[in-house]
Amino acid sequence: MSSTLVVGKVVCITGSSRGIGRACAIEFAKHGATGLVLHYFGDDETTKEIQTLKQEIEGTYSPAKVTTIPGDIADPKTATTIINAGVSAFGRIDVLVSNAGICPFAEFLTMPQATWERTRQVNLDGSFYVTQAAANQMKNQTPQGGSIIGISSISALVGGEYQCHYTPTKAAILSLMQSCAVALGKYNIRANALLPGTIATDINKEDLSDDAKREGMIKRTCLGRLGQPDDLAGPAVFLASDLAKYVTGASLLVDGGLFVNLQ
Structure with missing residues (x-):
């Protein structure tokens, strides 16, 4: 069943070939988005994934159309390419979901500098570049405005032994969305953050392959299960829709009650 929550909107999603990004793309199409600007990394695997996603959306959710853009989100040029491609295909950008991210688990004391650099470049720098590019387009288009959604993490609020390079980037995305809300409100641009808990995706597949750790994480949630990518998709559509028209900053x-379940 489809709805009209984001009917006619043009939605840009980074890191959309799998996981949360892919689930968001399908959910936006389901709720009426007519233009989907889907970024992916561009290696063989993500290229195959994005092709199947395009086929699924255009074959199931007419009149939704998809344009796909490969590139390393850590490169500032990629952000410009993504937004330009979206405008070329659909005339405007109404929604940005800045989702692309990596989390190569690493021990802090022996972590190579390259691991820190790459994680920061993809997660924070990439989010900054694409947010800035999308915001400029939203400011200049007619009618002016849009919704920017940064995918942060519960890791913005809590620590992780093997995430000393990752948690700072997610805290920074939360802060970025807060400041962008202040900077961009005058242009009718809203900026908000989604903070997923433990979601079963490729980013943590190896970590959760430890059965004892997986069961421990499940028991810590109030709802008694790990999150699935589509658990984030509904909240993303809400923040993009007019139901959230007074929600910014x-x-x-979205963690199944993991954060509050201390005792």
Whole structure:
């Protein structure tokens, strides 16, 4: 069943070939988005994934159309290419979901500098570049405005032994969305953050392959299960829709009750 929550909107999603990004793309199409600007890394695997996603959306959710853009999100040029491609295909950008990210688990004391650099470049620098590019387009288009959604993490609020390079980037994305809300409100641009808890995706597949750790994480959630990518998709559509037209600078924790379940 489809709805009209984001009917006619043009939605740009980074890191959309799998996981949360892919689920968001399908959910936006389901709720009426007519233009989907889907970024992916561009290696053989993500290229195959994005092709199947395009086929699924255009074959199931007419009149939704998809344009796909490969590139390393850590490169500032990629952000410009993504937004330009979206405008060329659909005339405007109404929604940005800045989702692309990596989390190569590493021990802090022996972590190579390259691991820190790459994680920061992809997660934070990439999010900054594409947010800035999208915001400029939203400011200059007619009618002016849009919705920017940064995919942060519960890791913005809590620590992780093997995430000393990752958690700072997610805290920074939360802060970026807060400041962008202040900077961009005058242009009718809203900026909010989604903070997923433990979501079963490729980013943590290896970590969760430890059965004892997986069961421990499940038991820590109030809802008694790990999150699935589509658990983030509904909240993303909400923040992009007019149901959230007075919501900006906010953060929404989507974690099945993991954060509050201390005792």
